[in-house]
Amino acid sequence: MDKKGILIVISGFSGVGKGTLVKELLTRYPDEYALSISATSRAPRENEEEGREYFFKSREEFLEMIDAGRLLEHAEYNGNFYGTPKDYVLSQMNEGKNVILEIEVQGGLQVRKQFPESMLLYIVPPDAKELLRRLVTRGTETLDVIKERMERSLQETDYICYYDRVLVNDDFETCLSELRRTILEEQSRIDGIHHYIEKIRTELRNLEF
Numbered sequence: 360m361d362k363k364g365i366l367i368v369i370s371g372f373s374g375v376g377k378g379t380l381v382k383e384l385l386t387r388y389p390d391e392y393a394l395s396i397s398a399t400s401r402a403p404r405e406n407e408e409e410g411r412e413y414f415f416k417s418r419e420e421f422l423e424m425i426d427a428g429r430l431l432e433h434a435e436y437n438g439n440f441y442g443t444p445k446d447y448v449l450s451q452m453n454e455g456k457n458v459i460l461e462i463e464v465q466g467g468l469q470v471r472k473q474f475p476e477s478m479l480l481y482i483v484p485p486d487a488k489e490l491l492r493r494l495v496t497r498g499t500e501t502l503d504v505i506k507e508r509m510e511r512s513l514q515e516t517d518y519i520c521y522y523d524r525v526l527v528n529d530d531f532e533t534c535l536s537e538l539r540r541t542i543l544e545e546q547s548r549i550d551g552i553h554h555y556i557e558k559i560r561t562e563l564r565n566l567e568f
């Protein structure tokens with residue numbers, strides 16, 4: 360049987376730099392990973408393009424996608440809907456690619472329920488002041504939205520304990536290598552278990568007594 364890819368959920372506080380980490384991982388290892396593009400009811404930011412950062416939907420269109428069962432998971436985040444289109448993710452996994460989902464915690468936990476073998480990684484800043492600095496420097500949100508996002512970050516801390524690993528994004532290159540190493544280790548752990556399962560199944564089936 361061909362090897363299926365796994366799901367890698369990457370979550371983290373708004374502004375922590377998870378998007379940049381994911382982009383760089385895909386640029387360096389394009390054959391190993393596929394990125395899931397989410398649907399959202401949030402309005403596009405100035406530099407965002409339809410189908411590149413998100414598939415932008417109205418709230419009605421988004422609700423239709425949920426009703427039609429087209430989303431693998433979905434959640435509401437600061438008044439907007441976000442969700443992962445199912446077909447693309449499943450087809451990439453079937454082709455053996457590890458699919459990266461850059462999503463928030465509620466979605467991450469829904470993914471873990473449906474795919475117990477998925478890997479959940481949480482990216483944190485070195486400290487809260489630095490997080491605020493990054494969010495302000497990014498310049499894509501108003502101060503009110505920044506305030507909402509910082510409050511949301513505090514709420515998300517309740518869920519971090521359900522994640523497999525927490526990675527600190529202080530120095531970018533260090534965090535990127537740690538991310539890559541963590542993924543490889545986890546893959547090899549899962550591969551090892553599957554290898555053993557195949558072996559023992561064959562032995563049990565062929566056992567003569």
Ligand code: 5GP
Pocket residue numbers: 370371372373397398401432433434436441442443461462463464465466467
């Ligand atoms: P932003 O508006 O900054 O692009 O995203 C806000 C939050 O929504 C981020 O934490 C991002 O990871 C999360 N997000 C993006 N796409 C999805 C998705 O498909 N599902 C869920 N549950 N969260 C998502």
